[in-house]
Amino acid sequence: MTESLSKPRVGLLGTGPWAAGTHGPALAAHPGVVFAGVWGRRPEAAAALAAAHATTAYDDVDALLAACDAVAIALPPDVQAPLAVRAAAAGCHVLLDKPVATTVAGAREVAGATEKAGVSSVVFFTLRFAAGTARWTAEQGAAGGWFTAHARWLGALFSPGADSPYAASPWRGEKGALWDVGPHALSVLLPVLGDVTSVTAAPGPGDTVHLVLRHTSGASSTVTLSLSAPAGAAGAAVELRGTAGVAELPAWGSASGAFRAAVDALLHSVRTGEAHPCDAAFGLRVTEILADAEARLGR
Template identity: 50%
Template sequence: MRFGLLGTGYWATETQATALAAHPRAELVAVWGRDPAKAGAVAERFGLQAYELIDDLLAQVDAVAVALPPHIQAPLAARAARAGKHLLLDKPLSLTVDDAEDVVAATRETGVANLVFFTNRFDPVVAAALSEAEQTGGWFAGRVSLFGAIDTPGSPYAQSQWRHEQGGLWDVGPHALARLLPVLGPVRQVTALAGARLTGHVLLRHESGAVSEMSLTIHAPQAAGHFNNVFYGESGILELPGGSISAVEAFGNAVDELLALAQAPGATHPCDVVFAAQVVRILHAAVESVESGRTITVAPSR
């Protein structure tokens, strides 16, 4: 499968391009970026063709890997899908429900294979633990705490404008939801508060009756960096592991799964754009709850 890379930043080069360049059944052939000079540098590093126009790139590839800010990713993903290109996208899918739904609509129109890279969901240790928890059942509560430190000297994301604007809710919130939803099921109500250090504190009522909580920030002091994922149920307390492999290895696994989807028309994936759009709805509801001081009901998928 011939891939085009949309994006030229740290995540695009050090994770996506690196994984694609090493993959035995994928060929990274093209790159596009908002800054032509950066696109040229990526092209030279990986032996690619840099394109100034998206449509020219799309004409040369079977699939696109996207590592762009979410408000830029969504319209380009929809455009690529309508051009018949398979999608390997990043989280969050978008910053608005409408943009997320447009990507979903585009994939349904053309039937292209699609995945969103919720990193730990492509880690075999995490995936196995989530599957076991889902099969066990009987969970009445869950929690994810994820405190990142984007302002640490040397952080590759310190200059990421969209992350500073949207905070941990949108940056690491998708990772938290990608762990909670498979085990506890869809969310119907959201209550959220904003805390110090741009921390989002979110309560989620699931259709199953379970209630989960998320505490999220990317602006924690380095000494307060923290991750924890726990479920509480009839069988006791279950603490799920963090990641066991590198992001590059996980992305390689995502490429494998996209290739398999492309060979099975009509097949779906638990981390497809439909799931990613539901994550966007929940995060949008959390923002609305913070701003209004009310509990927000999450609309079902269209």
């Protein structure tokens, strides 16, 4: 991203519901970037999304990379990973979705590619960029003294009668809540309690997973994840207990606002050369923890 460019050119890889509902509108409305174009695995969807935001649809991903300073990726994780490596090699800074990949090898390749190319990276963990939850996480990390924590993320994506567009996602159907919403929980617990030193995992009904984690701070945490909970039981929460008492994660508002903050974070990293706490290396660590849990579940 050259200093002569007053507005860096940012492209979008992906055309699904997440890209169409969050990434595309946020990039088009962001005053600090030029929404340079869209590429997708379905050319007709790329054309429709590009037309909706007065930008260009690309049939060739390398042509889009050549026309951009950075790219945002809204694709299944194991499609994302090799394309992120390709983007970094082309000199593009990358705004990744979580999880970076569903294999440690895939996530390691992404982290290695961004480091080798000297490009900035940010992984869009929603809670780390939404204003209220980002501030809360930083405050609790600074406070310290936490004894234990419980994170709960129960979705009804796979429950009878669910009408979410994400229910048709093949990778979510295969990998379940551990990989889809597990990154959200870890993105908050790690900066507050420290890195994970041990993992215990047990299955529950449907795709439900229960985790018990030990952290470098000495604290322990429990995590319950599901995409197959009854609709009336759905909800997300993080509760911390320690010397400061009890702290509960606040509401986090819209994903679009959080995504705009993630774009800002990437731009800041590019300008300053400072790695963001949610960079590809952090994304790799989250993948390592999830892969450890998956192995203990025997999946």
